[in-house]
Each structure stands twice: as structure tokens, then as C-alpha cells.
Amino acid sequence: MFLTTRKDIKEIIDAAEKYQNIGIVGCASCASICLTGGSAQVGEMAQALKKEGKNITFTISIDEPCDMRVLKEDIRFIEDNLEHTDAIVVLSCGTGVQTISGLTKKKVITGTNSKYIAKTEHIGEYSPLCRGCDECRLNFTGGVCTITLCPKGLLNGPCEGHNGIKCEVDEEANCIFMTSYANMKNFGEEENIARIFSPRDYSIKIIKKNI
Amino acid sequence: MNIIPEIESPLSENYIDFLKELKILLNGFSRNRTIDIKNIIIEQNFGFNAILLCKLISDENPDTAITYSVNMRDKNRIALFSDLITLNQLGLKNIIISEGLHPVKTVFHSAKPVYDIDVIALSSIIKKSKSINHLIENNSNNDLLDNNVVNTEDAAYNIGNFNLGVKIAASTPADMVKIKKLIAVGADNFIINSFTDNIGAIEYIKKEHKNVFIHINELEIGKTFNSLDEAYAKALNLKADGLIIKIVSPKINILKKL
Ligand code: SF4
Ligand code: SF4
Numbered sequence: 001m002f003l004t005t006r007k008d009i010k011e012i013i014d015a016a017e018k019y020q021n022i023g024i025v026g027c028a029s030c031a032s033i034c035l036t037g038g039s040a041q042v043g044e045m046a047q048a049l050k051k052e053g054k055n056i057t058f059t060i061s062i063d064e065p066c067d068m069r070v071l072k073e074d075i076r077f078i079e080d081n082l083e084h085t086d087a088i089v090v091l092s093c094g095t096g097v098q099t100i101s102g103l104t105k106k107k108v109i110t111g112t113n114s115k116y117i118a119k120t121e122h123i124g125e126y127s128p129l130c131r132g133c134d135e136c137r138l139n140f141t142g143g144v145c146t147i148t149l150c151p152k153g154l155l156n157g158p159c160e161g162h163n164g165i166k167c168e169v170d171e172e173a174n175c176i177f178m179t180s181y182a183n184m185k186n187f188g189e190e191e192n193i194a195r196i197f198s199p200r201d202y203s204i205k206i207i208k209k210n211i
Numbered sequence: 212m213n214i215i216p217e218i219e220s221p222l223s224e225n226y227i228d229f230l231k232e233l234k235i236l237l238n239g240f241s242r243n244r245t246i247d248i249k250n251i252i253i254e255q256n257f258g259f260n261a262i263l264l265c266k267l268i269s270d271e272n273p274d275t276a277i278t279y280s281v282n283m284r285d286k287n288r289i290a291l292f293s294d295l296i297t298l299n300q301l302g303l304k305n306i307i308i309s310e311g312l313h314p315v316k317t318v319f320h321s322a323k324p325v326y327d328i329d330v331i332a333l334s335s336i337i338k339k340s341k342s343i344n345h346l347i348e349n350n351s352n353n354d355l356l357d358n359n360v361v362n363t364e365d366a367a368y369n370i371g372n373f374n375l376g377v378k379i380a381a382s383t384p385a386d387m388v389k390i391k392k393l394i395a396v397g398a399d400n401f402i403i404n405s406f407t408d409n410i411g412a413i414e415y416i417k418k419e420h421k422n423v424f425i426h427i428n429e430l431e432i433g434k435t436f437n438s439l440d441e442a443y444a445k446a447l448n449l450k451a452d453g454l455i456i457k458i459v460s461p462k463i464n465i466l467k468k469l
Contacts, residue, residue, distance in 0.1 A: 151313055151315075151324075152283075152284075152310055152313060152324060152326045152329075153326050154310065154326065154329045155329055155332070156329050156330075156331035156332060156389065156392060157329075157331060157385060157386070157388060157389030157392065158380060158383070158385050158386060158389060159309075159310035159311075159380070160309055160310060160378045160379050160380045160404055161310070161312060161313075161380070162380055162383075164380075164382045164383055165383075168312070168313065168316065169313040169315060169316065175385075177385045178383060178385055180385070181383075181384055181385040181388060185384075193388055194388070194391070194392070194395075196331055196332070196335065196392055196395070196396065197332065198332060199288060199327065199328040199329075199332045199350065200327075202327075
């Protein structure tokens with residue numbers, strides 16, 4: 001699940017200042033689980049913008065606004081309303097926002113901050129587990145991601161700052177290299193324990209743009 | 212066993228005054244005690260350029276070993292290689308590298324942490340690269356090149372022979388693994404940040420014929436240790452090769468109070 005958090009309503013109102021007729025799109029997938037873009041949040045957003053004197057042209061929850069196939073299907077329900085819409089407030093991750101922008105060619109206003117790929121413990125409790133580094137090392141690290149869970153994103157072992165258990169940066173969390181080591185030891189992966197990773201190759205992150 | 216002051220390059224102070232203070236520190240201390248200061252570490256943090264300072268100190272104190280200390284937080288591989296090339300050309304061959312305190316733990320909370328390369332990968336590159344070309348080739352290779360062919364025509368081009376120190380924790384099995392990796396890639400000196408929980412690591416490092424230094428902050432004297440002598444005796448007892456004392460201010464510091 002891609003974790004998002006809600007933006008301050010003031011930022012959204014400021015971004016919408018020049019626009020009178022506003023549509024609102026929610027995401028019924030990840031953003032709904034995070035309580036940032038479900039139908040309840042879409043309703044709240046409509047109320048907040050109405051209070052600012054805006055005319056709400058439509059509200060819709062789309063299953064996966066980041067999936068162009070789904071988006072094209074669902075957008076047909078609001079095609080007529082879109083014509084009279086100046087801007088769309090999108091309550092999804094940044095991918096959904098940009099997908100909608102690309103398809104509708106309308107001004108889009110994001111209502112969330114996109115964080116990272118996370119595990120859902122309960123509704124309202126999420127743990128970041130992946131940053132999408134494009135070169136997954138989980139096969140060699142005891143199944144825990146040191147790029148995401150070490151605030152320094154180190155690859156080859158703990159920094160000099162931990163206190164034996166806890167992380168130098170996030171004192172409530174354990175240093176992830178302790179878990180990584182314990183897991184590899186448990187799995188008998190001596191070759192992974194001794195493995196030395198070369199520096200990360202950031203060139204692979206220069207991805208082909210197709211917007 | 213040496214006592215080695217570690218001093219951050221100064222922030223706002225005039226560097227000429229700073230150098231004068233350092234000279235007093237170096238000369239004064241060696242007069243008063245049986246333990247000479249033969250080494251000094253200049254740490255790059257936010258402040259005056261530490262390599263430039265190392266060069267100025269080394270010119271003024273030819274008998275003192277100067278070590279440049281840098282972290283992985285502030286520089287990417289390009290900037291670190293530039294440091295190596297500069298140090299090499301200036302004849303400064305002692306370097307200490309550390310991952311470095313995360314920006315959120317400093318006054319620069321919002322700064323982007325770099326950590327482009329970690330201490331083990333950089334150690335490996337430093338020890339395996341004999342020329343600037345090797346630095347470039349090794350910067351992203353999966354199998355780091357171990358190329359011993361040296362360009363004999365241009366001494367400045369030859370980048371090898373750094374005396375490499377690494378700051379490490381040494382209290383857990385995961386630290387021990389890191390120590391073993393660092394020994395495998397050729398690190399020379401290990402700087403450990405605690406007196407406790409590290410006996411196994413120290414013994415291991417010494418057995419591998421590498422040097423161990425204990426690192427303390429001068430503010431710990433009077434708190435964790437009653438006196439500098441007590442800290443010194445403890446380090447000696449651990450068979451450490453040196454006691455590194457981080458000096459918070461070169462003007463009023465533990466060494467000058469003695
Ligand atoms: S290594 Fe970590 S950040 Fe990279 S893909 Fe795997 S889990 Fe995600
Ligand atoms: S203590 Fe561990 S998890 Fe925290 S920054 Fe250092 S290496 Fe990373």
C-alpha cells in the first residue's frame with residue numbers, strides 16, 4: 001500500500017484560490033485505507049470547499065486512479081461535469097494525481113502528501129517497508145530493507161551511532177542491522193552476512209518519462 | 212600510547228587565531244607531560260575547510276601527524292574522490308572516515324543527508340584504487356577492481372597508500388561483522404566510541420595486526436571519567452594504540468587545563 005497523509009486544508013484552499021468550479025476525485029484503494037482519499041474524505045473536502053464559496057461540479061471515488069485503464073472507464077461517468085470544471089482536487093498519491101492530470105489536461109490540486117510503500121497494521125497504523133529503490137536487496141539482507149529502515153540507508157552494516165540496540169536517529173526503533181544480522185544468522189546465510197555491497201547505482205533511477 | 216586531540220574545523224573564528232591556539236595546544240601539552248601529542252585529527256563538519264587546515268597545520272608542525280576526518284553524510288562519491296585527490300597531492304595520507312551523525316541530530320535538521328556511499332564501500336575503493344582512473348572505475352562496479360598497476364610517470368596521479376581509519380561501533384555481533392568486512396577491505400585503524408562492551412572486538416582487531424583507538428569526548432572527563440588520567444589508564448588497559456579526545460573548543464579544553 002502506498003502511504004499518504006492529508007495536506008493541511010489551507011494549502012488546498014490556497015491552491016484552489018483562482019478556480020471557482022471544482023471537482024473532487026478520491027482513491028478507493030491505498031488512499032482510502034490511509035483515510036486520506038476514501039469517500040468520507042471526499043465528502044469532507046467537498047464541504048470544506050463549499051464553505052470557501054466554491055462550486056463543486058462533481059465528486060467521485062475511483063478504484064485505482066493510478067491505473068489508466070480504470071481511470072478511462074470511470075471518468076466517463078463525469079465527462080459532462082468535467083467540461084464545467086476549472087480544477088480537480090485529487091485525494092490520492094502523487095501517481096494518481098499525475099495520471100488524472102495527464103488524462104483530463106485539467107488543473108489538478110493534490111490533497112495529500114505521498115510518503116512510502118508501507119504495511120498496514122490496522123487502519124491508522126502503518127509501517128514503511130520499501131522505498132522502491134529499483135534494485136531490491138531483500139534476498140541478501142535477511143528479508144528486511146536497510147535502505148528504508150535505516151535512516152541513513154546504509155547497505156553494509158550499522159553506523160557508529162547505535163547504542164547496542166536502538167537506532168541513533170530514531171531512538172524508539174531498533175537499529176535495523178541488528179534484525180538483518182539476526183535473520184541471516186537464523187537462516188544460516190553466512191555468505192550474505194559477509195557480503196559487501198558496492199555503492200548504489202543511482203543511474204538506474206533516471207527512468208523513462210512517459211507522461 | 213598516544214593521546215590524540217580531534218578538533219572540528221572552526222566555524223566563525225579567524226583561522227589564524229585557531230592555528231595559534233593549536234600550536235599552543237601541541238607544544239604546551241607535550242612540554243608538561245610524558246605523553247607527547249604527535250598526532251592531531253581535524254574533522255570536517257560545518258566550518259572552515261578541513262583539508263586546507265590540515266595543510267596549514269602540517270606546514271607549521273612538520274613533526275606532527277595530521278589526519279583528515281570526514282563523514283559520509285555531507286559528501287557524495289564525487290566530492291569524496293575530490294578530497295582524496297586533494298589529500299594525495301598535498302601529501303596528506305592519513306584519513307578517518309565515518310558514516311556521520313544524521314542531520315536531524317544536528318542544527319541542520321532539514322539538510323538532505325547524502326550517504327551516497329558507506330564506510331565499507333569507500334574503504335574498499337580507497338584501498339583498491341591505485342590511481343584516479345581506478346577511483347572512477349571502482350565507483351559503481353559490482354566487483355571492485357584490485358588493480359595494482361601504477362602510473363609511475365605522475366606521482367600525483369597515483370592515489371594509493373592512504374593510512375585509513377574508520378569510526379565504528381563495537382558492541383554487537385553486527386558490529387563485529389562490519390569490523391571483519393573492514394579488515395577484509397584493508398582498513399588500517401579502528402576508532403571505537405566506547406570503553407565498554409568491546410573487548411572481543413579489540414582483541415580481534417589487534418590479532419589482525421590493526422590499530423585500535425578509543426574515542427571519547429572531552430566533556431566526558433569529570434563525568435564518565437574522574438580525570439583524563441583515568442581515561443588514559445583505561446585505554447592503556449585495553450591495549451589500545453591511542454586515546455582520541457574530541458576537543459569541543461581548542462581555546463579552553465581538557466588538554467590545556469592539565
Ligand atoms: S531493497 Fe528495500 S527499497 Fe529497494 S525494492 Fe527492496 S524493499 Fe524496496
Ligand atoms: S543506528 Fe542502525 S538503523 Fe540507525 S542510522 Fe545507524 S545504522 Fe541506520
